[in-house]
Amino acid sequence: xxxxxxxxQLDGITKKFGGFTALSDVHFTVEEKVIHAVIGPNxxxxxxxxxxxxxxxxxxxGSLLFKGENIDRAKPHKRANMGIxxxxxxxxxxxxxxxxxxxxxxxxxxxxxxxxxxxxxxIFHAPFSRGAQEIEMEDYAMELLEFLGIAHxxxxxxxxxxxxxxxxxxxxxxxxxxxxxxxxxxxxAGMNPSETENLDEILTRLRDEKGITILLVxxxxxxxxxLSDYVxxxxxxxxxxxxxxEAVQSDPDVIAAYLGTxxxx
Amino acid sequence: xxxxxxxxxxxxxxxYAMVAIGYTLIFGVLRLLHFAHGEVFMLGAFFGLQIVIxxxxxxxxxxxxxxxxxxxxxxxxxLFFAIFGAMIGTGIIGALVVFVAVRxxxxxxxxxxxxxxxxxxxxxxxxxxxxxxxTLRSFPASIEPVxxxxxDLTIDSVQIFILVTAFALMGSMWYLIEKTRIGRAIRAxxxxxxxxxxxxxxxxFIVLFVFILASCLAGVAGVLDGVKNSNVxxxxxxxxxxxxxxxxxxxxxxxxxxxxxxxxxxxxxxILSSAYLGSGLRDFLTFSILITILLFxxxxxxxxxxxxD
Numbered sequence: 001x002x003x004x005x006x007x008x009q010l011d012g013i014t015k016k017f018g019g020f021t022a023l024s025d026v027h028f029t030v031e032e033k034v035i036h037a038v039i040g041p042n043x044x045x046x047x048x049x050x051x052x053x054x055x056x057x058x059x060x061x062g063s064l065l066f067k068g069e070n071i072d073r074a075k076p077h078k079r080a081n082m083g084i085x086x087x088x089x090x091x092x093x094x095x096x097x098x099x100x101x102x103x104x105x106x107x108x109x110x111x112x113x114x115x116x117x118x119x120x121x122x123i124f125h126a127p128f129s130r131g132a133q134e135i136e137m138e139d140y141a142m143e144l145l146e147f148l149g150i151a152h153x154x155x156x157x158x159x160x161x162x163x164x165x166x167x168x169x170x171x172x173x174x175x176x177x178x179x180x181x182x183x184x185x186x187x188x189a190g191m192n193p194s195e196t197e198n199l200d201e202i203l204t205r206l207r208d209e210k211g212i213t214i215l216l217v218x219x220x221x222x223x224x225x226x227l228s229d230y231v232x233x234x235x236x237x238x239x240x241x242x243x244x245x246e247a248v249q250s251d252p253d254v255i256a257a258y259l260g261t262x263x264x265x
Numbered sequence: 266x267x268x269x270x271x272x273x274x275x276x277x278x279x280x281y282a283m284v285a286i287g288y289t290l291i292f293g294v295l296r297l298l299h300f301a302h303g304e305v306f307m308l309g310a311f312f313g314l315q316i317v318i319x320x321x322x323x324x325x326x327x328x329x330x331x332x333x334x335x336x337x338x339x340x341x342x343x344l345f346f347a348i349f350g351a352m353i354g355t356g357i358i359g360a361l362v363v364f365v366a367v368r369x370x371x372x373x374x375x376x377x378x379x380x381x382x383x384x385x386x387x388x389x390x391x392x393x394x395x396x397x398x399x400t401l402r403s404f405p406a407s408i409e410p411v412x413x414x415x416x417d418l419t420i421d422s423v424q425i426f427i428l429v430t431a432f433a434l435m436g437s438m439w440y441l442i443e444k445t446r447i448g449r450a451i452r453a454x455x456x457x458x459x460x461x462x463x464x465x466x467x468x469x470f471i472v473l474f475v476f477i478l479a480s481c482l483a484g485v486a487g488v489l490d491g492v493k494n495s496n497v498x499x500x501x502x503x504x505x506x507x508x509x510x511x512x513x514x515x516x517x518x519x520x521x522x523x524x525x526x527x528x529x530x531x532x533x534x535x536i537l538s539s540a541y542l543g544s545g546l547r548d549f550l551t552f553s554i555l556i557t558i559l560l561f562x563x564x565x566x567x568x569x570x571x572x573x574d
Binding site: 088094096105173 | 465
């Protein structure tokens with residue numbers, strides 16, 4: 001692979017909840033500008049993995065490198081501002097905010113480098129006018145909404161959106177932070193076939209046109225196998241296989257994990 | 266007469282609304298009833314009082330103020346200093362409350378920060394009594410109000426000043442919350458700390474900012490109240506705190522516009538009821554309204570913006 005450090009590197013990540021080991025010594029790397037899927041049966045630890053990467057909780061052991069830099073101790077908002085964005089399995093929009101406002105929330109960190117500038121902004125700029133930066137931010141947010149085909153809903157409250165559109169708003173919101181890597185937790189869940197097809201196209205364009213790395217957790221195997229450049233398989237918190245989609249699909253361990261082994265039957 | 270009473274109701278309502286907005290902002294981002302908020306209001310009045318006393322008492326400063334006033338041909342510049350000073354003072358107090366009583370306390374037990382802010386209430390009140398004494402202190406009549414007669418209605422310049430200041434502040438507050446980036450982040454944080462943080466919002470900073478903002482607003486309300494009633498006491502916080510709490514519940518938890526409207530509503534009802542039904546019924550009426558609303562519309566008059574997560 002390339003000489004540059006991989007965008008994300010997991011070294012022996014272990015996460016326990018009480019006596020239950022959700023992730024056990026997980027190693028893998030995510031290369032830049034690829035769609036990298038993480039699959040595995042229910043309870044394999046996929047969402048836990050996302051929570052550890054985004055900093056919602058720390059791991060008991062192991063370390064996490066983002067662009068070669070150790071981020072074990074960085075708080076969630078710091079990680080978001082460094083370029084790690086995510087969406088949620090159960091969509092978490094700000095229901096009382098409009099679609100545009102939802103997207104703009106994640107521009108917040110990028111445009112407030114310090115406490116002082118935030119206070120200065122609140123005191124000197126906010127009461128009088130929208131600064132050039134504010135207009136630029138809104139334009140960029142609108143561009144993203146157009147990219148995802150939901151620009152018509154800009155002033156709708158998130159609570160009033162259709163399900164498929166809610167997913168897209170979450171993706172737009174993650175994109176607004178200008179991420180280097182996006183963690184998408186089951187983006188196709190609950191989508192109908194045409195919505196899934198649309199999602200497939202969007203994710204491909206994100207990788208090819210915007211150069212964003214996508215780490216994808218997904219149960220829709222057609223989508224995963226058609227879309228991914230690389231697949232990592234987890235089972236009971238352990239990595240059991242990785243490689244190109246075709247190779248993983250025919251891996252006996254993976255088949256056993258999904259279907260059970262002969263002995264068990 | 267009715268118009269005169271309505272003006273008085275607006276004035277009282279402005280105090281309630283300004284304190285209630287702070288309550289509801291803090292409740293929005295932390296699900297915390299900030300018990301010491303009434304004491305911050307009281308401190309604002311004392312800070313304002315001290316500034317006025319200092320500025321009229323020290324000859325050089327008093328002379329300078331006089332010179333500026335005659336140069337600009339205005340009166341009451343002192344009040345601006347009092348308000349601005351009280352705002353800074355109470356803003357600092359708000360920040361201190363966060364560092365002393367909110368951040369160190371574990372948020373996993375919702376009652377813990379509530380108890381610690383009760384502690385802050387006791388602390389602030391006793392320190393104020395120690396420093397300023399426990400008696401009523403009168404606001405020096407530093408400005409001779411100019412009276413205007415509109416039909417039967419008499420309104421003086423100080424009243425106008427109080428109303429204009431209150432409305433201007435609440436207007437900017439609404440703008441800040443609804444139209445600016447930091448306001449967007451505050452509303453996002455109110456809905457979910459976790460999601461906001463994962464999107465890059467520094468939640469700790471937002472909480473601090475909201476406390477400072479709410480405290481500044483309460484501080485200004487304190488000064489205005491002190492000027493209006495021309496006296497301040499270390500015990501003036503409690504009544505306002507309770508009434509503002511009623512306003513927050515009436516308006517709907519976390520609902521800023523609701524708190525504002527409820528503040529003016531309650532102020533007007535109280536003044537009208539003391540004028541026409543006798544002042545003994547005033548609190549009875551206030552709490553009857555509260556209980557009725559909570560029985561029939563528990564989310565408040567304007568709906569709550571706070572959801573249980």
